Amino acid sequence: MSDLITQCLTDALAGIRLSKEQRRRVGQVRELVQGEFKARGKELLDGSFPWENMRQLAGIGVLGMAVAKPYGGSELGVFDTALVLEEIAKGCYITAMAVLGEVGTQTRVISTFAPEHIKRQYLPAVCAGDCVLSICMTEPHAGTDVASYTTNATVCGDKVILNGIKSLISRAEEAGLFVVFTRVDGRPGLDGIGCVLVEKDTPGLALTAKVHTLGGENLHEVSFTDCELPLDHLVVRESGLKSLLSAFNTQRCLNPSISLGLAEGAFDEAVGYARKRKAFGRSIGDFQGMRWKLADMFIGIESARWMLYRACLSANPFPDALLAAMAKIRCNEMSLAVTSEALQIHGGFGFTDDSVVSRLYRGARYGTLGGGTSETLRDLIGKRVSSGFDESVGISGLAEA
Structure with a gap:
């Protein structure tokens, strides 16, 4: 890292004590990412899963951050988890997203709602890197519009029969367990949404299509045709969406932590390049236009960092919905701007696959799409402002962590 970024991060972390x-955990992860993962980043652009990186992270306890200690995890809070994802994203977006799948909503759903025997079966395997989890939410004609989901789980005595199609699903080829948001017994609207767990070898589960993303990952369409599941795999029944969405607020802090890391990684590359690259007889970083560009990038990163950290620290056990929404929008959009400027600073070299900043830029484009789009979250914030504003206390009453 550049001296500037190192000092800034040190000051920031000292500010929250x-x-x-x-500090040991962040440093341990940084050593792996900068020493090994960053150099392997280009190899993963073809959709390969970062198995080697994941094994190394499992070895230092990273994959068990969202898992309770009795199941082999470290039971860390949202803030600790965000710090680690931020550090991973500085060097490898694809690895950060793979880790998000093990420490995000799907793991927390199992930890919070699954019966004991399922926790004991799967959570230690998650910690060890032996079981990849895949969350299934989006459908071909319904993403953010959860109330329009058509996937349905029908309770038949001591069994559940699952039918439906999910699209744009991450880690489907590697997954050992699918965490599926579904309608239950055909109940309409949001109150009818629950969650089932589907093991990879369940008859009727099939991967029916694959697409490759700008960021380098493969996404799949997953179909469920008369999948017969044990009743206890229906871990959240109807009217459980409120609980699921509370858990999902965690994702709205972890997604932007990746965006923040991508921006920091790109900024680090940009500062280093601006110092070394010569034009018209001097370093391009000596030109005022370039200095102002770097200043704006730095300001954006630091303002976004504190919005995110505040949202993370509001978790009890899940983050405040308003703070998480604001942090996600700010970090996602800042990351797009900073990675784009970093690529611009590198000129034509930045536009190549060999360039680290090009990979960080590709990853940054995902942030505003996953975990709640910026448009959806702006609407959520607007509703809170409209309905929750108290003239007697003004703006200070809207976002109390």
Whole structure:
């Protein structure tokens, strides 16, 4: 990292008084990412899953961050988890997204709602890197519009029969367990949404299509045709969406932590390049136009960081919905701007697959799409402002962490 970024991060972490253990964990992850993952990043652009990176992260306890200690995890909070994802994203977007799948909503759904025997079966395997989880939400004609889901789980005695199609699903080829948001017994609207767990070898489960993304990952269409599941795999029944969405607020802090890391990684590359690249007899970083560009990037990163950290620290156990929504929008959009400017600073070299900044830029484009689009979250914030504003206390009453 550049001296500037290193000092900034040190000051930021000191401002919130990280423990010795938190600093040790961040440093341990940084060593792996900068020493190994970053160099392997180009190899993953073809959709390959970062198995080697995941094994190394499992070895230092990263994959068990969202898992309780009795199941082999470290039971870390949202803030600790966000710090680690931020660090991973600085060097490898694809690895950060793979880790998100093990520490995000799907793991927390199992930890919070699944019966004991399922926790004991799957959570230790998640910690060890032996079981990849895949969350299934989006459908061909319904993404953010959860109330329009048509996938349905019908309760038949001591069994559940699942039918439907999910699209744009991450980690489907590698998954050992699918966490599926579904309608239950055909109940309409949001109150009818629950969640089932589907093991990879369940008859009727099939991967029916594959697409490759700008960021380098493969996404799949997953179909469920008369999948017969044990009743206890229906871990959230009807009217459970409120609980599921509370857990999903965690995702709205972890997604932007990746965006923040991508921006920091790109900024680091940009500062280094601006110092070394010569034009008209001097370093391009000596030109005022370039200095102002770097200044704006730095300001964007730091303002987004504190919005995110505040949202993470509001978790009890899940983050405040308003703070998480604001942090996600700010980090996602800042990351797009910063990675784009970093690519611009690198000129034509930045536009090549060999360039680290091009990979970070590709990854940054995902942020505003996953975990709640910027449009949806702006609407959520607007409703809170309209309905929750108290003239006696003004703006200070809207976002109390």
